[in-house]
Amino acid sequence: MPASTTGGPAPPEREGTAMRLVVEKSVMVPMRDGVRLATDLYLPDGQQPVPAVLQRLPYDKEPPTLINFSLDVMRTVQAGYAVVTQDTRGRFASEGEFNPFFDEAADGADTVAWVAEQQWCSGQVGMAGGSYFGATQWLAASEAPPALKAIAPFVTTDQYYESWAYQGGAFQLGFNLHWSLSSLGLGELERRLRTGAAKAEDVLELVAAVDGNDELYRRLPLRGLPELDGLAGYYDDWLDHPSYDDFWRSCAPRESYERITAPALNMGGWYDLFLKGTIANYVGMKSRGGTESARSLQRLVIGPWAHGPLAGWFPEQNFGVMSGTEAADITGMQLRWFDHLLKGEDNGAETDKPVRIFVMGANIWRDEDDWPLPDTDYVDYFLGGAGHANTAAGDGTLATDPASVDAYDAYLYDPRNPVPTVGGASFLPGLFIGANAGPRDQREVERRSDVLCYTTEPLDQPLDVTGPVVAVLCVSSSAPDTDFTAKLVDVAPDGRAVNVADGILRVRYRESLSEPALMEPGKVYEVTVDLVATSNEFAAGHRIRLEISSSNFPRFDRNTNTGGTIATETEEQLQPALNRVHHGGNHRSRLVLPVIRR
Numbered sequence: 399m400p401a402s403t404t405g406g407p408a409p410p411e412r413e414g415t416a417m418r419l420v421v422e423k424s425v426m427v428p429m430r431d432g433v434r435l436a437t438d439l440y441l442p443d444g445q446q447p448v449p450a451v452l453q454r455l456p457y458d459k460e461p462p463t464l465i466n467f468s469l470d471v472m473r474t475v476q477a478g479y480a481v482v483t484q485d486t487r488g489r490f491a492s493e494g495e496f497n498p499f500f501d502e503a504a505d506g507a508d509t510v511a512w513v514a515e516q517q518w519c520s521g522q523v524g525m526a527g528g529s530y531f532g533a534t535q536w537l538a539a540s541e542a543p544p545a546l547k548a549i550a551p552f553v554t555t556d557q558y559y560e561s562w563a564y565q566g567g568a569f570q571l572g573f574n575l576h577w578s579l580s581s582l583g584l585g586e587l588e589r590r591l592r593t594g595a596a597k598a599e600d601v602l603e604l605v606a607a608v609d610g611n612d613e614l615y616r617r618l619p620l621r622g623l624p625e626l627d628g629l630a631g632y633y634d635d636w637l638d639h640p641s642y643d644d645f646w647r648s649c650a651p652r653e654s655y656e657r658i659t660a661p662a663l664n665m666g667g668w669y670d671l672f673l674k675g676t677i678a679n680y681v682g683m684k685s686r687g688g689t690e691s692a693r694s695l696q697r698l699v700i701g702p703w704a705h706g707p708l709a710g711w712f713p714e715q716n717f718g719v720m721s722g723t724e725a726a727d728i729t730g731m732q733l734r735w736f737d738h739l740l741k742g743e744d745n746g747a748e749t750d751k752p753v754r755i756f757v758m759g760a761n762i763w764r765d766e767d768d769w770p771l772p773d774t775d776y777v778d779y780f781l782g783g784a785g786h787a788n789t790a791a792g793d794g795t796l797a798t799d800p801a802s803v804d805a806y807d808a809y810l811y812d813p814r815n816p817v818p819t820v821g822g823a824s825f826l827p828g829l830f831i832g833a834n835a836g837p838r839d840q841r842e843v844e845r846r847s848d849v850l851c852y853t854t855e856p857l858d859q860p861l862d863v864t865g866p867v868v869a870v871l872c873v874s875s876s877a878p879d880t881d882f883t884a885k886l887v888d889v890a891p892d893g894r895a896v897n898v899a900d901g902i903l904r905v906r907y908r909e910s911l912s913e914p915a916l917m918e919p920g921k922v923y924e925v926t927v928d929l930v931a932t933s934n935e936f937a938a939g940h941r942i943r944l945e946i947s948s949s950n951f952p953r954f955d956r957n958t959n960t961g962g963t964i965a966t967e968t969e970e971q972l973q974p975a976l977n978r979v980h981h982g983g984n985h986r987s988r989l990v991l992p993v994i995r996r
Contacts, residue, residue, distance in 0.1 A: 418443035419475060424491050427484070429508045436491030437509070440471055440481040441518050449522040449740035450480040450513045454506060454534035456498075458490045458585060459483040468528040468552035468665070470729040477733050478741070482513055486534065490589055496582075498632050499533060499558050499649040506538025507546075514545035521545055522740040526732055528552030528665075529672070529705065536651035536679070539658045542688065548739035550663040550732045553705055555675025556682060557650035560911060562672070563636045566928060567904030567911060568881060568954040569965070571615060573671060573825035575623075575952075578630040580608045580827075586629050604629075611827050615952035618972075621965045637965035642911040652678065655686035661695030663735045665728060667703030668758065668899075669836040671823040674930045676700070677866075680753075680769060695748060697735070698769055700933070701726055701756045704835040705825050710756075714821075715837035715896060718761040726756075726763070757864065758898075759888070759935030770865040771994060779942065779989040781852045781871075781981040783807065787946075790844035790895065794852035796944055796989065801982035809848040809947070811880060812974040813956040816949035817849060822885075822900050823930075824953045840887055840895040840945065850946040850979060852989075853889060856939050864933040865992025867899050869944060872924050872985035877975035878916040878961035879906045883950050884927040886989070887943035888936055895943060901929040902954055906961070916961045922980055944989045946979055 420441040426434035438459050442448060451474055457464050465471055471481045487505055488496030506525075514521045523545045525535040532554025539549055555561045563570060583604055590596035607614065607625040614625065621637045639645045647653050662683060666676030680698040687693040702710050702717040710721025719725060738747035751765040781787075782801035787794025788809055795801075819826065821838030844851055869884035885900040906914035908925045917923060936942055949956055958967045959975040981987040 417476060427509060427512050429487070429505050433487060433492075433494040435484050435487060435493070435505065435509065437482060437484040440475050440483075442475055442478060442480070447518055447520040448478050448480050449524065449736065450482055450519045451524045451526050451736060452482045452484070452509060452513055453525070453527040453531055454484045454486050454502070454509065454538075455527060455531050456486045456489040456496065456585070457530070457581060459485050460490075467531070468723070468728060469526045469550070469732055473729055474733065477737075479736065480518055482509075484509060490585065496586070498530075499537065502534045502537040503541050503649075506534050507541035507543040510538060510543040510546045522547050524548040524550065524736050524740050526550040526552075529554055533558070536658075537649070539660045539662075540651055540654035542657050542659050546660045548663070548736060549660050550665070550735060551676075551679070552665040552728070553667060553670045553672055553676065553703070555672040556652040556678040557646060557675065559639075559642045559646035559650070561674045564640070565674075565954070566902040567640070567907030567914070568902045568957070569620070569637065569640070570671070570953070571620070571951075571955040572819060572953040574633065574636065575614060576611060576825060576827060578626055578633050579604065579611065579614075583626065583629045584608070608827075612952075618969045619966045620955060640963075640965065641907070641914060652682055655682050655688070657688050658683065659688045659692050661692050661697075661739060663697045663699070663732060665699045665731075667701055667705070667708075668756070668932055669702070669704040669821075669823050671705050671825055673700070673823060674928070677769060677931060695739075697750070697752050699726075699728070699731065699754045702758050704823065707835055712836040712838075714839055717756070717758060720763065721756060721761065755864065755933045757862070757933045757935055759937060760862075770992060773994060773996070774865045774992045775995060777991050777993045779854065779944070779991060781944070781979065781987040781989070783852065783981070787850040787852055787979075788847045789849065790841065790851045790853070790943075792851060794850055796852040796854045796942060800986055800988075804980070804983035804985060806978045806980040806985075807850050808976060808978045809850060810974055811848055811948035811959070811977050813949065813958055813972045816951035816956050817843060817846060817883070817947045819950050819953040821897050822950070822953065826952070837896045837898075840885070840897055841893065844895060844945065846947075848947055851943055852946070853943045854941050856891070856941055857936055859938050861936040861942075862994040862996070863936060863991050864994050866931045867929040867992065868990050869901075869927045869929060869946070869988070870924065870990060871927060871946065871987045872922055872980040873905070874920055874922045874978045874980065875905070875917055875975050876919050876977075877959035877973065878919060879904070879957060880917075880959050880975045880977055881905065881948045881954070881957040882925065882927055882977070883945075883947045884929055884989075885945040886929055886932065887945055888934060889941040889943050891939050898934045899929040899932040900950070901927045902950060903927045904957060922985065942991075948975070948977055
C-alpha cells in the first residue's frame, strides 16, 4: 500500500487495453442443504483460468452502484480476475429464507468451493465488499475454505452484537430500524411482489413507514413493531438478546480467529459505525490468526468516511481532494493485494507498512508501523470546574493537572426529551448525502442544560491525537440504570465545535457486556465510555472539549432508567434520572487521549 505521507496514494495504474467480457446472469449455485443462490459472473473472455473475486450481498446483485460499492468490478475484470456476485440466501433471486449472519458461514464456504471448481477459475479465490458484504467475507473465512486466499472487508465489524446491533450495551436504534425498513424490508417486498406474494399497496405502506421513520424511532415499546411484522423477524430476536450471549457468540467472527487462514485488507472510516470492529479484526487477527501468514499479512486502512458518505466531504466539513475513496484508490489497493495473494506477484505488498491512516485536520495520508501507533503517549485530561459545567457556557474545565477539590456536575436526564443525534458514526435517513453523519457543528446541542462541557485552554501548538480514545468517569445516578455518553469535540477560535469521536455506556454493562449489573442509586462508580478511535490534529488556537450526557437519540435507544427490560417498556414507564459526574480530589474523571509527538 505505497503512499505519500503528504499527498496521498499514488495514482491508479491503467489495467490493460480493450478486451471482451463474458457475463452470465443468475447462475443458480447449490448449497449443502439444496438451496440455490443466484450468482452473476463477470469473466475475461479468454482460455486461461484466472483468479476470482467473490462478493455476496443481500441488497440485490443487479444495480451497478451496489456491486461497485467498494470495488470497481469492471476494472477488476480488466486486471485479469473473474468477479462473482451473489444474492445471499432468501434475498432477491436466491432461494431460501434470509436470517442475517447465521447462514453466511456455510453459504459463503460452499460458494467459494463452487467458484474454485469452475473451469474459468485458477482455484485461487478472494472476497471483497463492504458492510454486510464484509460480514459475508469474515463468516465464510471462519470456515477456512481451502481456496479462499485473501479477503478485503470494507466498513464492517468483528461481531454483530457490539457495534452492529448494540454499542456499549445500548441498542443501535437509528441504524437497525432504518436498515430493516429501507435496506432490507423494501427489498423483501419487491421480491414478494415479483412472485405475487405481496401487493403494490404493501409496498406503499412500507414506503410511508420509511418516510415516517422519525415517528417510528419514538414509538414504544421498541419490540413488536407491526411495520416489521413478517419482514424482519430478526429485529425482535436482537432485542430479545440485549447482552453478549451465546446467541451472538455463535455468529461472531472474533470467536473464530484461530480458524481463519485468509489474510485481510481491513478498511474503515473514522466516522463509520463499524470502526471499532474494523480495528478489532486487524488487532485480533494479528495475534490470533490461524496461520503465520494470516497474522503477518493483516492490513488496516482508515479514511475520513462515514457509513455511506465516502467522498471525504460533508455538508459542514471538507477533508480535501485526496480524502475520498476514489482519490485514495481503494480499488487499486485491493488489486495490489489480490495480485500478490491470488496471482503470486512479487509486487512488494508483503513488505508494505501494515497501517495507513488519514489524519484529519492536517488532511494527509500517513503510513504507520502498527495500531495503536507504537509511539503513542496516552495523556490524561482531567475534568474540573466549580460544579456548573452545564452547556458550553458553563465552568467545566479539561486540564492535564487534576483538580484537588471534590466537586460534581449534575443534570436531569429525561428520556422524553433526549439529546438529539447530531452527526457522528450514525446511519440515519439521508445518510448517503451526509445529512446527519460525520462531522457536524455541536453548538446547538451544547446549549442544552443536560449536556456537560469540559474544555481546555487554547492550544499553544498543534496536537496530533491518533489512536483509541476513552473517557473514565466517576458517576452516580438516582436510577438503578442509566446511560452516559461522551463526545470528543474540536473547538475552533470562532466557537465552531465539531465532533471527532463519541461513545455510549449503558451502565448496567459497566463490568461486562455479558453480565449486566444494576447500580445502587446514589453510589459513585468509576466507568469507562469507549469513544473508539480517531486521528485528528487539533490546530494551534483550538480547544479540546469533552461533552457528557445520557442520550444520543435516535442513534441509540433511550434508557428508561427503570433497570427493567427496555425493549418491552412503554412510554408510561419512562423515568427521569438525576445524573452526576464527580471530579477532583479522589474522583479522577478524565479523558484519555492518544498523543503522537513527532
